[in-house]
Amino acid sequence: xxxxxxxxxxxxxxxxxxxxxxxxxxxxxxxxxxxxxxxxxxxxxxxxxxxxxxxxxxxxxxxxxxxxxxxxxxxxxxxxxxxxxxxxxxxxxxxxxxxxxxxxxxxxxxxxxxxxxxxxx
Numbered sequence: 001x002x003x004x005x006x007x008x009x010x011x012x013x014x015x016x017x018x019x020x021x022x023x024x025x026x027x028x029x030x031x032x033x034x035x036x037x038x039x040x041x042x043x044x045x046x047x048x049x050x051x052x053x054x055x056x057x058x059x060x061x062x063x064x065x066x067x068x069x070x071x072x073x074x075x076x077x078x079x080x081x082x083x084x085x086x087x088x089x090x091x092x093x094x095x096x097x098x099x100x101x102x103x104x105x106x107x108x109x110x111x112x113x114x115x116x117x118x119x120x121x
Contacts, residue, residue: 030084037088041095051092057085 044051064081065074072080 033084034088034091037091038095041092042099044092045096045099051089051096057082060085 041051043049061078061081064077068074068077
């Protein structure tokens with residue numbers, strides 16, 4: 001009986017190590033997703049698009065649920081991905097604020113304060 005318990009501990013430790021590796025991979029992938037979301041901010045800004053796109057969010061959630069084979073149920077995945085999407089929006093909003101600030105600073109350097117252009121003779 002003692003042997004079975006020791007074997008169970010080894011299996012437990014191995015599974016925990018596997019989860020640790022998966023967690024590290026999730027962190028890497030989430031940060032990769034965040035970098036892309038940040039890059040999208042400049043595309044959205046130059047295209048005049050808002051940070052939030054409800055239709056796109058719905059498409060993502062539907063696609064995620066369509067790929068789900070469990071054991072997580074669809075509501076659990078929706079909850080997780082809403083969190084991920086919310087954090088991505090925060091990153092995009094922050095990137096857009098930085099872009100606006102940089103644009104304003106550049107206008108001041110070029111003499112185009114408050115959107116007016118310097119007239120040269």
